[in-house]
Amino acid sequence: MFKGLSLIVMLLLGFTAHAENWPAEQWSIGPISSGPALQTLETYVFPPRDDTTRKGIRTDALLVIRDGQLIYERYAGPTTADTPHLTWSISKSLMATVLGMAYGEGLFKLQDPVQTFYPPMQKHPGVTLADLLHWASGLDWQEDYEYAPLKSSVVAMLYTRGHQDMAAFTADHAEYAKPGQAFRYSSGDSNLLSAALKNIVGPARYPDFPWSALFEPLGIRHAVWETDATGAFVASSYAYLTARDLARVGLLMARDGRWQDRQLLPKDWVAFNREPFAHYQAHQDDAVPGGQWWLNRAVEGAAQPWPDAPADTFAALGHWGQAMYVIPSEHLVIVRYGDDRDGSYQHNELLKRALKAFAQQVLP
Amino acid sequence: MNRRGFVRRRPFSTLLLMLLIALLGWVWQERVALWAFPDIISAYTAKEYCSCRYVMNNEAGYCHRYVKQWLPTSRFVDDAANKRVTVSGMGRSNSAQWISERQGCRLNP
Numbered sequence: 001m002f003k004g005l006s007l008i009v010m011l012l013l014g015f016t017a018h019a020e021n022w023p024a025e026q027w028s029i030g031p032i033s034s035g036p037a038l039q040t041l042e043t044y045v046f047p048p049r050d051d052t053t054r055k056g057i058r059t060d061a062l063l064v065i066r067d068g069q070l071i072y073e074r075y076a077g078p079t080t081a082d083t084p085h086l087t088w089s090i091s092k093s094l095m096a097t098v099l100g101m102a103y104g105e106g107l108f109k110l111q112d113p114v115q116t117f118y119p120p121m122q123k124h125p126g127v128t129l130a131d132l133l134h135w136a137s138g139l140d141w142q143e144d145y146e147y148a149p150l151k152s153s154v155v156a157m158l159y160t161r162g163h164q165d166m167a168a169f170t171a172d173h174a175e176y177a178k179p180g181q182a183f184r185y186s187s188g189d190s191n192l193l194s195a196a197l198k199n200i201v202g203p204a205r206y207p208d209f210p211w212s213a214l215f216e217p218l219g220i221r222h223a224v225w226e227t228d229a230t231g232a233f234v235a236s237s238y239a240y241l242t243a244r245d246l247a248r249v250g251l252l253m254a255r256d257g258r259w260q261d262r263q264l265l266p267k268d269w270v271a272f273n274r275e276p277f278a279h280y281q282a283h284q285d286d287a288v289p290g291g292q293w294w295l296n297r298a299v300e301g302a303a304q305p306w307p308d309a310p311a312d313t314f315a316a317l318g319h320w321g322q323a324m325y326v327i328p329s330e331h332l333v334i335v336r337y338g339d340d341r342d343g344s345y346q347h348n349e350l351l352k353r354a355l356k357a358f359a360q361q362v363l364p
Numbered sequence: 365m366n367r368r369g370f371v372r373r374r375p376f377s378t379l380l381l382m383l384l385i386a387l388l389g390w391v392w393q394e395r396v397a398l399w400a401f402p403d404i405i406s407a408y409t410a411k412e413y414c415s416c417r418y419v420m421n422n423e424a425g426y427c428h429r430y431v432k433q434w435l436p437t438s439r440f441v442d443d444a445a446n447k448r449v450t451v452s453g454m455g456r457s458n459s460a461q462w463i464s465e466r467q468g469c470r471l472n473p
Contacts, residue, residue: 084419150398
């Protein structure tokens, strides 16, 4: 009995001695992996880079955080540890996290109509902030990039008819479904969130808000977030962070919105991000949409999108192979930047190999 | 001369006429998108080159390859002193301007 008690005390002492790791100005370095599992991963992620045809897997960066420590980092092409890399649609998940900070201040509720904060949405009075977060505005949006440039809403928004005021361009779309009833991935929905944030926090705080609310508290020093001509952040596409800095957001998410001893992001906000959208139908997209994050969840009897990764895996994903995977059960955050111009790169393949190389060994 | 007669005597002209009408209808329906279409290549190239060069701080040679698409561009000016990139293609011209450390690049109106 006494022995048992002292064992518990020792375990508790041991636990405090192994306090959580958090990045300071730099990430602390954890145990470095090596061996055949790592080689198998590198063979997949860093094949010879084809800059002539731009075919195949073209990784710019791979970075792995385990238990709050940097355990792997490698760069290729022109990208270095100091490159604020274009994240494309990872920006959407970042905007959701920035919005979560305003949510934590009690400035809005998920079921608030978007028009409350963004009057041009009076044309679509039924759309709520939750609907936008689910990519379920019901607006008739076309999300093709290169392959259907004439019909693409996103190309028109970024480069031609919409680039000066992306939210207004989105709000001008007709409805194809009732708000909140159907999933259709839309960069326009994400930019409506950005426009709504302007009045949620007020125009005076807005230009600095991503930095004051998210980047600075996490120690992120070199974030860039491009805007349209109205000053609205292009939440769909144009945030730039180093791989090391993006991983800080991953760690915040892996630890349910807590940063050291502060609950920066409300737990119920993270829970919403990680809850599958109820009206999503299997195979509508590559992964299951939550609140502007992608989930590895089985829905309607369909298998998990990434069968070789744990079911609690969630991710922020962007065009041309940008990805950040968060695996709370394995204490892992994986950032992968790329310049993939074809569909060679597979999330599940990377996750499978990364888990073999980096997942905690189960203690006997 | 009735309509049937015309169709029988001129089957190919009728077909061509119908195709032309369908084409014109489609052009009218898509007029906004069609008018904007030629801007895509120059606007895309100017914006993404500007960000590649002045936000991600990559080398000029790399950024040229990075923004290359299947549509050609005709004129390319990278005004490094002002961090302003102007590109022409398909008869249109667009420019992007670096704004600040935090705001990166933006397409000019």
